[in-house]
Structure formats: structure tokens, C-alpha cells
Amino acid sequence: MATSTTSSLFVLLLCAPALSFALDPHQVRTPSPLWRRGRSVPAAGFYNPHDSGGTMLTVAPNTGGLGEPLNVIVSGNSDEAVLADVEDNGGFRNYFLAVGFASECLGQHAGDAQTANLGDGHGTKNETAELRWDYGDPSLGTCQETIKGGNHFRYWIQDGPNANSGAFFLATSYELPIQRGHDIAFNGYNFGRDWLVGNATAQSSLIPTGNVTNGTTYSGSISYGGYTYHTDALYLSGIASNSTTGLNHASSVGGDGVEAVDGLVAVLTIKVTAKPTAAAA
Ligand SMILES: *[C@@H]1O[C@H](CO)[C@@H](O)[C@H](O)[C@H]1NC(C)=O
Numbered sequence: 008m009a010t011s012t013t014s015s016l017f018v019l020l021l022c023a024p025a026l027s028f029a030l031d032p033h034q035v036r037t038p039s040p041l042w043r044r045g046r047s048v049p050a051a052g053f054y055n056p057h058d059s060g061g062t063m064l065t066v067a068p069n070t071g072g073l074g075e076p077l078n079v080i081v082s083g084n085s086d087e088a089v090l091a092d093v094e095d096n097g098g099f100r101n102y103f104l105a106v107g108f109a110s111e112c113l114g115q116h117a118g119d120a121q122t123a124n125l126g127d128g129h130g131t132k133n134e135t136a137e138l139r140w141d142y143g144d145p146s147l148g149t150c151q152e153t154i155k156g157g158n159h160f161r162y163w164i165q166d167g168p169n170a171n172s173g174a175f176f177l178a179t180s181y182e183l184p185i186q187r188g189h190d191i192a193f194n195g196y197n198f199g200r201d202w203l204v205g206n207a208t209a210q211s212s213l214i215p216t217g218n219v220t221n222g223t224t225y226s227g228s229i230s231y232g233g234y235t236y237h238t239d240a241l242y243l244s245g246i247a248s249n250s251t252t253g254l255n256h257a258s259s260v261g262g263d264g265v266e267a268v269d270g271l272v273a274v275l276t277i278k279v280t281a282k283p284t285a286a287a288a
């Protein structure tokens with residue numbers, strides 16, 4: 008049954024005209040350079056981009072400068088292994104396989120890059136990559152996400168000469184199915200963040216988005232590929248704005264007493280607590 012779902016998805020992908028451009032090899036985004044030395048990590052685990060000319064909003068192409076909130080940060084105080092943008096050695100991408108996110112469908116990327124300025128001296132730069140909810144199937148599940156919608160994030164690494172924390176900044180949101188143009192769902196920025204945190208900390212029930220406040224914490228452990236990770240999540244206000252100024256999709260994401268962005272950022276500090284036997288040093 009899984010096989011037939013997979014193969015019909017594959018056929019759908021090959022046939023759907025809206026997706027055919029996703030097979031253009033020129034769209035493949037190269038992963039960021041490997042680990043960079045000379046990190047200096049402040050106690051918070053990251054530098055506030057606002058302190059040196061950056062912002063906590065991305066810029067989406069063809070929107071006249073609107074963007075999405077950077078609402079999750081993987082702290083530079085996480086284990087070094089997790090701060091490498093790789094799948095092997097228990098790296099960032101293996102961690103997110105444990106959370107339930109994988110690379111994009113068939114390794115391709117649809118659409119232009121978003122950009123962000125993390126105030127690290129690198130100015131505005133393209134997203135490193137985008138990961139999508141994999142519906143329990145790391146190899147083809149993100150093809151379902153592309154069609155059915157779901158949680159996804161783009162990310163950038165704060166590693167420039169002026170603020171080299173090594174932290175990862177994620178713009179997380181829950182998007183609608185492709186027939187609805189991949190708009191962001193109602194409350195989809197705050198929900199996207201909290202469902203990511205809920206999975207990363209192995210919560211048995213949903214994080215109550217309306218009740219999360221400055222200083223709220225969640226903790227828990229998850230595993231993938233023989234690596235077990237312990238994540239401490241801390242919600243902070245005062246770093247990102249709760250204003251909709253500059254926010255893409257602002258009118259459809261908020262309303263009726265729900266703020267499109269509540270201004271809270273979830274900071275994740277991730278430690279590797281077990282490794283595959285063969286990888287143990
Ligand atoms: C950023 O991405 C765009 C495609 O979205 C590409 O045309 C451009 O060359 C990229 N810039 C850099 C510096 O990689």
C-alpha cells in the first residue's frame with residue numbers, strides 16, 4: 008500500500024505541469040559550506056540580528072519586500088555535531104529527520120530563494136535550504152508535503168565575521184495545499200513553530216499556542232539513525248516583533264483576535280545523548 012501511494016505520487020509529480028519545473032537540475036541548491044571555525048557564542052546562543060543591521064524577517068521574492076518571521080533558532084550552544092549542515096555524523100539534517108522533516112521532494116526545489124540578513128556581516132543571503140514535513144517517509148514524504156501542504160521551514164546560518172555564533176535561524180510555517188497556491192494557513196506561522204517544537208521535544212499533546220509566553224520551556228528526546236538528541240526549547244519575546252509590518256500573507260494568517268505573529272521565538276539547545284556504536288569515539 009505504501010508502495011502504490013509512493014508510485015502514484017511519483018507519477019503525479021512527473022505529470023503535474025505545475026511541478027515539472029521542479030525537475031530542472033539548475034534549481035538544485037547547493038548545501039552550505041561545511042563547518043567554519045572561529046565561533047564565538049554569546050550566552051543566549053545567538054546574536055540578535057537587529058543589533059547589527061539585520062532583521063528577524065526574511066524577504067520573499069516577488070512580494071515587494073515582504074517576508075516571513077524567523078521564529079525558531081537552533082542555539083550556537085547546541086552540540087557541535089548538530090551545528091553542521093549535514094546528514095551524517097548526527098548533523099543538523101539527521102536531527103531534523105528525527106523531528107520529522109526531510110529534504111525537498113526528489114532533492115529539487117521549486118521557486119526562487121528567500122533571503123535574510125542575520126546581522127553577521129554577510130549581509131543579505133539566500134536561504135541555505137528548505138526542509139519539509141515528511142509524513143513519516145524521509146525519502147518521498149516531502150513529495151506529499153509539496154502537494155498536500157504542511158509544515159516546512161527555510162533556514163540560514165549565522166556564521167559571518169561580525170557575529171559567528173553558528174546558530175541556525177528557521178522561518179517555519181504551515182502551508183496550504185498546492186491547489187491553494189501554497190499560501191500560509193490561518194495562524195500558520197505560530198502553529199508551524201509550535202508543531203516543530205512539539206515534535207522536537209516529543210510532546211504527547213499539542214503545545215497550546217495561545218498560552219505560550221516569554222520563558223515557556225519544553226524538553227524531550229528523539230532519535231534517528233542511531234543518534235538520540237535531547238532538546239531544551241525556550242520561548243523568548245523581545246527578539247522578533249509581533250507587528251505585521253513587512254509580513255507576507257499577514258491578512259490571511261491573522262485576524263479574529265489571533266495575531267499573525269505573536270513575536271515569540273523558540274530557541275532550541277540540542278545535545279547528542281547517544282550515538283550509533285560504530286560512531287562512538
Ligand atoms: C540566490 O538564489 C537565486 C535564485 O533564487 C539565484 O539566482 C542567485 O544566483 C542566488 N545568489 C547567490 C549569491 O547564490
Ligand SMILES: *[C@@H]1O[C@H](CO)[C@@H](O)[C@H](O)[C@H]1NC(C)=O
Nearest residue numbers: 158201202205206210212213
Ligand atoms: C508534529 O507535527 C505534525 C505535522 O506538522 C503535527 O500534525 C503534529 O500535531 C505535531 N505534533 C505535536 C506534538 O506538535
Ligand SMILES: *[C@@H]1O[C@H](CO)[C@@H](O)[C@H](O)[C@H]1NC(C)=O
Nearest residue numbers: 212213214215216217218219
Ligand atoms: C490556556 O490558558 C487558559 C487560561 O489561562 C486555560 O484555561 C487553558 O486551560 C490553557 N490551555 C492549555 C491547553 O493549557
Ligand SMILES: *[C@@H]1O[C@H](CO)[C@@H](O)[C@H](O)[C@H]1NC(C)=O
Nearest residue numbers: 221222241242243244245246
Ligand atoms: C523574557 O524572559 C527572559 C528570561 O527567560 C528575560 O531575560 C527577558 O528579559 C524576558 N523578555 C522580555 C521582553 O520580557
Ligand SMILES: *[C@@H]1O[C@H](CO)[C@@H](O)[C@H](O)[C@H]1NC(C)=O
Nearest residue numbers: 244245248249250266269270
Ligand atoms: C506586542 O508587542 C508590544 C511591544 O512591542 C507589546 O506591548 C504588546 O503587549 C505585544 N502584544 C501581544 C499581544 O503580545
